[in-house]
């Protein structure tokens with residue numbers, strides 16, 4: 001467990017690029033593995049979560065090769081031709097790998113076992129077991145529906161119409177991926193829109209999807225027994241990773257940076273709106289489309305921030321960015337109130353409790369509620385930092401580690417975190433980029 005102390009930073013300057021989008025990288029590997037023939041992927045995130053997906057797709061019969069930095073080549077066997085895995089599929093720390101692959105394999109007629117680390121083994125899987133069970137898959141899971149878990153897929157599976165009980169792109173995607181190899185039409189109703197990479201990318205790979213409306217809610221229909229065609233995928237930079245540098249540059253006096261090539265998909269870009277609402281100067285330059293996704297360079301300058309009430313309707317479009325938003329709020333002028341964050345309690349850690357504990361330890365004024373935090377900001381004064389010999393608990397959660405790294409940049413005595421290894425799950429170049437930007 002390598003601990004690390006993050007100290008006051010010089011201004012962040014220059015132009016940086018964050019690694020490829022994690023959600024898109026997982027899907028690029030999965031969908032390429034289902035297409036017959038050779039796909040290429042450029043800008044793939046080479047973080048541990050995505051590497052877990054690559055390893056699993058290899059176990060299922062895909063031929064996957066790294067040809068250069070972020071460049072990958074995939075030869076897929078075709079939908080329905082995946083092989084029964086000989087060993088358990090090790091999903092590491094990754095909820096996305098687990099839930100999307102469970103969906104995909106639910107309509108393949110063989111058994112697979114899913115295992116993961118201590119964090120992933122505590123996360124709820126009933127949310128995918130329920131709809132996939134309705135489609136015909138059967139399960140042996142730990143009591144409470146957690147990993148380790150054995151699933152036997154159904155062949156043929158039964159198409160269903162499923163209304164999402166939680167706003168989750170992972171659950172939506174699991175059902176749609178199960179629908180790919182299911183005769184007929186599988187439908188998902190989404191009361192609250194979540195990230196739409198699965199819909200966009202499956203369409204790009206040649207599947208037939210219809211997006212409509214049902215009683216005012218978003219309806220996605222996928223035609224089963226699809227034939228996917230190989231693609232050249234270009235992965236845009238991850239807005240969830242860029243968020244750490246946005247907040248760092250807003251908070252550290254004198255900062256002025258450009259973060260190039262950041263994905264600005266409407267269903268992901270809530271953090272930019274929220275930080276602007278707080279008074280942050282974030283300018284979108286050179287807006288363009290890359291690989292079917294909107295992308296821009298973000299010019300971020302140090303700004304005094306104001307506390308705000310965050311509208312819970314924005315939550316799905318920035319669900320992973322709340323830990324670092326809490327850090328921005330801790331340095332803002334006045335009170336920030338967040339609500340509707342129940343889903344944060346079932347991420348890699350309970351991110352509401354973990355950030356309340358971490359920020360309070362670092363000298364912030366944070367009150368925890370059932371579904372959010374209320375934070376009294378310092379008005380730009382540095383946080384005190386963690387007391388001597390006290391460490392922030394990161395609980396196998398990369399986003400807690402990186403958020404508290406940003407807090408350390410604006411602290412008097414530094415912020416010490418107990419373990420920085422989880423950062424490699426989503427952002428293996430974080431430490432180098434941070435050092436470079438503040439050099």
Ligand SMILES: O=C(O)C1=C[C@@H](OP(=O)(O)O)[C@@H](O)[C@H](O)C1
Pocket residue numbers: 022023024095096167168169170171173195319320343
């Ligand atoms: O579909 C995806 O790629 C993801 C969906 C979100 O999870 P939920 O669907 O559980 O909210 C998000 O937190 C995760 O980092 C990636």
Ligand SMILES: C=C(OP(=O)(O)O)C(=O)O
Pocket residue numbers: 049093094095096097320347348399426
């Ligand atoms: C929640 C996250 O990922 P996952 O669910 O894939 O573990 C995340 O990256 O913040």
